[in-house]
Amino acid sequence: MSSHKFESLDEEVESILDQVTDKLECGVKQCKSKEEQKYLLRDVEQLLKDASNSLTEMDIEVKKAPVDYRNTMNSKILRYKDELIRHQQHYEQEKATHSRMSNRSTRFSSTADTDTFDAAIRKQIQDGTAVLERTSGSIARSTAIAAETEQVGTEVLGELGTQRETLSRTRDRLVDADGELSRSKRLIRSMSRHVVYNKILLVIIIILEIAILGGLVYWKFFMK
Template identity: 40%
Template sequence: MSSERFESLEDDVNNIIDNLKEIERKAVSLSGEDRKNAIRKAERKLEEANVIVQELESEAKLAPVNYRTQFLGRIRHYRNDIDQLARNLKRGPPSGASGSDNYGFDREERLDSANRAKLLQGHQSLQRTSDSIARSHQIAAETDQIGVEIIDELGEQRETLIRTRERLVETDANLGQSRKILKSMARRVMTNKLILAVIILMELAILGGLTYWKFFS
């Protein structure tokens, strides 16, 4: 809700109300076709004022709660002024005007009232459509924000998986080196065992030779 927008609409409706009051003052001294033209002009102003009041109500609904009551009170004041002006302008022409003029005015007034009702209905339908579009845009923006957050989270998870994979590759390389070292140690152990067995056999042969030489020579 924009307070500047609300104030701008207030200025517009105040100007229209002032114009309607001026038309009302002049219409008192008019009759016949001049009065009809003044009434038509006033009715166009009334339609414009009602449209602006509808926009004011839409803006007030978006206002914070602590301001909404104040704004709605001001809107009621504008609507009362507009309704009063409309009632004043719908009064019959001054005394002395012909009956045919009054009949023609009533017929045109009924037509203008029907057109005004259609215009207000169209504006209300347009306002509801605009509100629906605004809600759709809000939902789309929220959905887009959720999508961005999900993409960011997936990116973080991807980086985590890449780091984990790199650590696994390093661990596999370390395990390969460890296997090589263990194999080398196993070969050395086997070599040492063979050397030890040869030494033992040599010692046994020497011991046997000495024994034979001592007892049988």
């Protein structure tokens, strides 16, 4: 069965992703200033990092879990990682939008040149691309683990099938042996009855011989 730590991490990741969803879909729109939006995006960034770290720990717990439960655990992790990617993309979009608006506001209020603004945008895009590449690599590793788990499960099922056939043959032999024992018991009971009958017959013969011998002695010594 899955570990207590995995279940705790599962609840933690689900709670974090719910918070991220609420902040990105509702919180950003409710921000009244760019500064408030900036702090909200920082919170989202930290939540995404916490979720990523928790998923890494969940991957470690999967490797410790029994083989029968790994497929279910890996499926749950993959679902969370897909959701994390979507939130990461949404976050990057909101962050880029906020950055553009901030830079645009600064540009209109100062003499900052266009090259600096473009460099900032390029950096944001590069950072977002790097995050997506890391997330994709994590998904690829999780997929490899799932494939390995499936292979192990197939091998275990094959082994169980072989053991089932062995047990079936053993059961058949036990049934045959039980039949032989039943026939042996009946034969022994029959032999026992014959032995008793023979003993009774032997006693009767002995008694008859003694009676005849007594009659002969009486006739020989007492009848004359």
